[in-house]
Amino acid sequence: MLINTVILGAGAAGMMCAAHAGGDCLVVDHAKSPGEKIRISGGGRSNFTNLDVTPQNYLSQNPHFCKSALARYTQWDFISLVDSYGIAWHEKTLGQLFCDGSAKQIVAMLVDELSKAGAQLWLQTSLKDLQYSDGQYHLTLLREGKSRAVTCNNLVLATGGKSIPKMGATGLAYDIARQFDLPLVETRPGLVPFTFPEAHFATLAGTALPARLSNTRASFDEALLFTHRGLSGPSVLQLSSYWREGEEISVNLIPETDLFTLLRDQRQTQGRRALTNEVARHLPGRLVEFLAAEFDISGRLADQSDVALQELCDAFRNWQLTPGGSEGYRTAEVTLGGIDTDALSSKTMQAQDQPGLFVIGEAVDVTGWLGGYNFQWAWASGHAAGQAIAARR
Numbered sequence: 001m002l003i004n005t006v007i008l009g010a011g012a013a014g015m016m017c018a019a020h021a022g023g024d025c026l027v028v029d030h031a032k033s034p035g036e037k038i039r040i041s042g043g044g045r046s047n048f049t050n051l052d053v054t055p056q057n058y059l060s061q062n063p064h065f066c067k068s069a070l071a072r073y074t075q076w077d078f079i080s081l082v083d084s085y086g087i088a089w090h091e092k093t094l095g096q097l098f099c100d101g102s103a104k105q106i107v108a109m110l111v112d113e114l115s116k117a118g119a120q121l122w123l124q125t126s127l128k129d130l131q132y133s134d135g136q137y138h139l140t141l142l143r144e145g146k147s148r149a150v151t152c153n154n155l156v157l158a159t160g161g162k163s164i165p166k167m168g169a170t171g172l173a174y175d176i177a178r179q180f181d182l183p184l185v186e187t188r189p190g191l192v193p194f195t196f197p198e199a200h201f202a203t204l205a206g207t208a209l210p211a212r213l214s215n216t217r218a219s220f221d222e223a224l225l226f227t228h229r230g231l232s233g234p235s236v237l238q239l240s241s242y243w244r245e246g247e248e249i250s251v252n253l254i255p256e257t258d259l260f261t262l263l264r265d266q267r268q269t270q271g272r273r274a275l276t277n278e279v280a281r282h283l284p285g286r287l288v289e290f291l292a293a294e295f296d297i298s299g300r301l302a303d304q305s306d307v308a309l310q311e312l313c314d315a316f317r318n319w320q321l322t323p324g325g326s327e328g329y330r331t332a333e334v335t336l337g338g339i340d341t342d343a344l345s346s347k348t349m350q351a352q353d354q355p356g357l358f359v360i361g362e363a364v365d366v367t368g369w370l371g372g373y374n375f376q377w378a379w380a381s382g383h384a385a386g387q388a389i390a391a392r393r
C-alpha cells in the first residue's frame with residue numbers, strides 16, 4: 001500500500017496531526033482504542049488546555065523551541081474546536097479547562113476530525129520493520145495477525161513518552177530516532193509523586209494543605225498531599241519536573257499566613273493556651289502532631305519569646321526534605337527529555353537532516369507543567385506538522 005503519510009500513535013498529537021495533514025494519511029496505534037491518555041486525563045474530564053499558555057510553562061533544553069508551534073495553534077484555537085462540537089467546559093483553577101461531561105467527548109471529537117480529513121485509523125497494529133530508501137519510508141506493520149507492507153513519503157512519530165507502560169507507553173519514537181541518528185536528551189519521569197523511605201509520612205496519609213514547594217530551579221504554590229509512600233498533590237508534581245535524585249526540597253507550610261504576627265497577637269490575650277493548639281488553628285492537627293516531633297512546639301503561648309516564635313515560623317516556612325526518589329514512569333504523567341529539539345525544525349517539527357520524518361507531542365524534548373499544558377503542546381505540535389505535511393504535497 002502506498003500512502004502519503006503514516007502517523008505512528010493515535011494519541012493527542014497524532015490525531016491532531018492527522019486532522020491537518022490533508023488526507024491520504026494512515027494513523028497506526030497498537031492500542032485497542034485511540035487517545036487512551038486523553039480518556040483518563042483530568043480524572044476522566046480531561047484538563048485539555050489552559051487559559052494562560054506561555055513558553056515559560058514548558059521545560060526543554062531549548063526553551064525557545066516551543067514558541068512557534070504554540071503561537072500558531074493557541075489555546076483559543078483548541079477552545080474554538082471544542083466549542084464547535086458543543087462540548088461544555090469550565091475553568092477549575094489557575095486557568096485549567098476541563099470538560100463538564102467526559103474526556104471521551106474530546107477523543108470522539110478528534111476521531112471525527114481525523115476521519116473528516118480523510119485519514120484512516122488502524123488500531124491494534126504494530127510496527128515490525130522500518131526502512132528508508134529513495135526518499136520513502138517502507139513499513140512492515142502487523143495487523144490482525146497479518147503483515148502489511150506500507151510505503152509513505154512522510155512518517156510522523158507521535159507515540160509519546162515512557163510514562164505509564166501499563167497504558168501501552170513504549171520508547172518506539174526514541175528507537176526510530178536512533179535509527180535515523182536523531183540525538184536524544186536523557187529521559188526521566190516528570191509530574192510524579194515523591195517517595196520517602198520507611199513510610200515516613202504514613203501517619204499523615206490523606207492530609208492536604210496549600211503549600212509552596214521550592215528548590216533552586218522553581219517554586220510552586222499549590223496543594224500538597226501527604227501519602228503512605230511520600231508526597232503528592234499539584235505542588236509536588238510540578239516541582240518533581242525540576243528535581244534531580246538526591247536533591248533537597250523546601251516546603252513552606254504557611255505561604256499565605258503571617259503566622260508570627262498571629263501568634264504574637266494571640267499571646268497578648270490568650271497567653272495560657274498551648275502553642276500546639278494555636279498552631280493547629282492554622283495547620284491540620286495531624287500535621288502539627290507530626291511536626292511536634294521535629295520542631296519545638298511545646299509550652300504555653302506566654303512562654304514563647306518573639307525570637308522563639310520567629311524561629312518556629314521560619315522552620316514552617318522552610319521545612320527541608322530530601323525525597324528518597326519518585327514513583328517513576330509507573331505513575332508519572334509525563335516524560336521529560338526525549339528527541340532533541342536541535343534535530344527538528346520548530347516551524348514544521350520535521351527532522352532537519354531526514355526529509356519527511358516528523359516528531360510531535362511528548363516524544364519531543366518539550367514538557368509542560370501540570371494544568372493542560374502538555375495537551376496544548378500535543379495539539380500545537382501536531383497542528384504544525386500536519387500543516388507542513390499538507391503543504392508538502
Ligand code: FDA
Nearest residue numbers: 009011012013030037041042047159160361362372374375
Ligand atoms: P500519547 O501518549 O497521548 O499517545 C501516544 C500513542 O502512541 C498512544 O495511543 C499509544 O498507544 C501509541 N503507542 C505507543 N507506543 C506505540 C507502539 N510501539 N506502537 C504503536 N503505537 C504506540 N496532560 C494535560 O495537558 N492535561 C491533563 O489533564 C493530563 N492528564 C494526564 C493524566 C495521566 C494519568 C497521564 C499519564 C498523562 C496526563 N497528561 C495530561 C499528559 C498527556 O496525556 C500527554 O502529555 C499527552 O497525551 C501526550 O500526547 P502524545 O500524543 O504525544 O502521546
